[in-house]
Amino acid sequence: MEKINILGVPVHKVDMNEALNVSSSFFDRDKKSVIVTPNSEIVMMAKDDEKFLNIIKEADLVIPDGIGLVIASKMIKNPLNERVTGIDLMENILNYCNENNKSIFILGGKPGVADKAVENIVKKYPNIKSSGSYHGYFKGHHIGHEGHDEEKEVINKINELKPDILFVAFGAPKQELWIQRYKDEVNTSILMGVGGSVDVYAG
Ligand code: UDP
16 A cells, blocks of 8 residues: 655555455454554654654554544645545444444543443444443553553453454544553554543544
8 A cells, every 4th residue: 555755654546446345354354453553643643652653653544633634635736536524424434333243443532422422323223233432531541650540441351252353542642642552462453542432432
């Protein structure tokens, strides 16, 4: 997959169709896959933050989630077809999960928000099974303070359910740092940072 370089931040040159096809293929892969959704604000953040930038560089799918990226791609004469937003890709992935009996877990948002988001999603997509959720304000989840009991509880809960995809909603770059830190410990095929989308699904 071709990548284009926006201020040093590599972004995959994909439209929604391609992004969805690639994401779907991640469910059947041997290795875990990470999806990140940078917009202009995140590009500005990442260009000065080596750790965050490396996470984006290593991600399996980096979608152009901002009209600013589309404009920038035209300026460097390697135009992206369209903006692919995180929430639109999430919606398409959920539809795929519904058609293929995949399970999901949403981690993040204020207490009650992820529960409500999952409830609404399952109402709309009833074939999505064994779904779970946990809020994003548990103790110890600040990177550097790992190992707190509640953090282990969260990981255990995810691992009991073994979701096919884990959506992490702490906002950027917190969610990407968490994904990087815990990727090897969670039993799932795909990890995707979705930020405020959880609030949208909660309604
Ligand atoms: N959040 C969280 N834990 C934190 C900080 C934020 O769960 O420690 C949640 C917050 O409640 C909100 C989401 O992360 O649901 C961040 O949304 P925001 O709109 O800031 O992120 P963006 O979509 O802009 O990346």
